[in-house]
Amino acid sequence: MDTGTHFVMGIALGGLATLDPVIAQEPITASAVIAGTILGSQAPDIDTVLKLRNNAVYIRNHRGITHSIPAVLLWPLIISGALFAIIPEANYLHLWLWTFLAVFLHVFVDIFNAYGTQALRPISSKWVALGVINTFDPFIFGIHVAGLILWGYGFPPGYLFLVIYGILVIYYVSRFREQAFIKRAVKQQIPGARKILLSPTMRFHRWKIAVITEKNYYVARADNGYVTILDTFDRVPLPESEILEAAKKDINLAAFLSFSPVYRFEIEQIKEYYEVRFIDLRYRSNGYYPFVAVVHLDSDLNILNSYTGWIFSEAKLQKKLNIIL
Structure with missing residues (x-):
């Protein structure tokens, strides 16, 4: 899911936690738990900072190790431990439990996107992607926002979000159908x-x-x-080609091939260089295929420049490639 939806889900879990008798009776623990559910709902996406390096690193690693089984166990310990150090009066067990639920729910709902996660690592590096919910789903985001508004108007948050999550279960079932x-x-x-x-x-x-x-x-x-x-x-098989084999050594194309299960490719000679282009076929938008990987090589098959990522016009793609030169 997107960052905004994970954020409102974190707050909603803090409201749902008021059904826990310990949290209902201890305001200090309740405050710590809300902080824990908000932080826990965001923690697995810390790998978004990989975008600052380059798209290849981001594509290969986003929703990878940070969404793995060890990470789901480690994030709650780090977050609840840090919060307990700041608020030692809080009930640590219940703080950890609700923080763990927030982290687990983050990874769990990401599985339902087409992008998916490597949630089974280290048991399996396979990407788990059920493809029934868009990364940003207006209904899921909207019903959470509506719940938060009703909470602000005095509705009991525990039962309110219990009903909302019951509705969401029905919604997910309808998407599968x-x-x-x-x-x-x-x-x-x-x-x-x-x-x-x-x-x-x-x-x-x-x-x-x-x-x-x-x-x-x-x-x-x-x-x-x-x-x-x-x-x-x-459906054309990849040819035996020195040009293609040289292009495959590029980190951007390698990242694309590790991520995309269905694509077409083009190999062209343009003036004094070769262009190898791979186009993901899953994301057609207004007649354009925006997720690509492009590698340029000179006549000696040395990589001149490359790019992978989302580009919605040929002009912008050429601009990106020129920047890399």
Whole structure:
């Protein structure tokens, strides 16, 4: 989920914690718990600072080790320990328990995005991505904000957020049902579908779709259950190419290939240099594919410059590549 949603969820968990009899009876512990749930709901995304280095490092590591099993156990200890050092009068056990719940919930809800997390590390480095909730979901964010407003008007926060989370369980179930319906519709329209990748959007009934068959890639969109095929590409295996092998050594392209499960590629000679371009097919937007990796190499196959990330126009991409030169 996005930072804003994690933040309001952290406050909401602090409100839900008032159902805990110990917290209800100890205002100091209640204050510490709210701080713990807010910090715990943000802690796993500390790896966002990797963007300051470069996109390649960020793509390879975001939602990786900071969302792993050891991290889920470690974050609550660090946060609750720091808060207990500042507020020693607080009940440490209950402070740790609610902080742990905030960290766990952060990682748990991220699993439902198309991006996913490496939540099973170190058992498995596989990305767990269920693809039923957009990174920013207006309904989830809105119902939390509504709950916080009602709390401000005097509604009891514990029961209020208990009801809200009950509604969200129903909401998540409905998203799974719609996802299953869309997959059935895709299989009817593309019988040879071997793999179907769905990416939910901020619009409740709109989904982005990428389909892999034996010979083709299909890019489609679903609106209110109706599937429209937008683009079709031949599924071309990566060739035996010195140019491609040299490009694969680039950190940006390597990061892209570690992240993207469905893409097409282009290898061109442009004047005195070669361009290798990989395009992720999952995120088509207004006829453009914004998530790319591009590597330029000279005639001796030395890497001149490269870029990977989200670019929504060719002009901006060329500007990025020129900056790297």
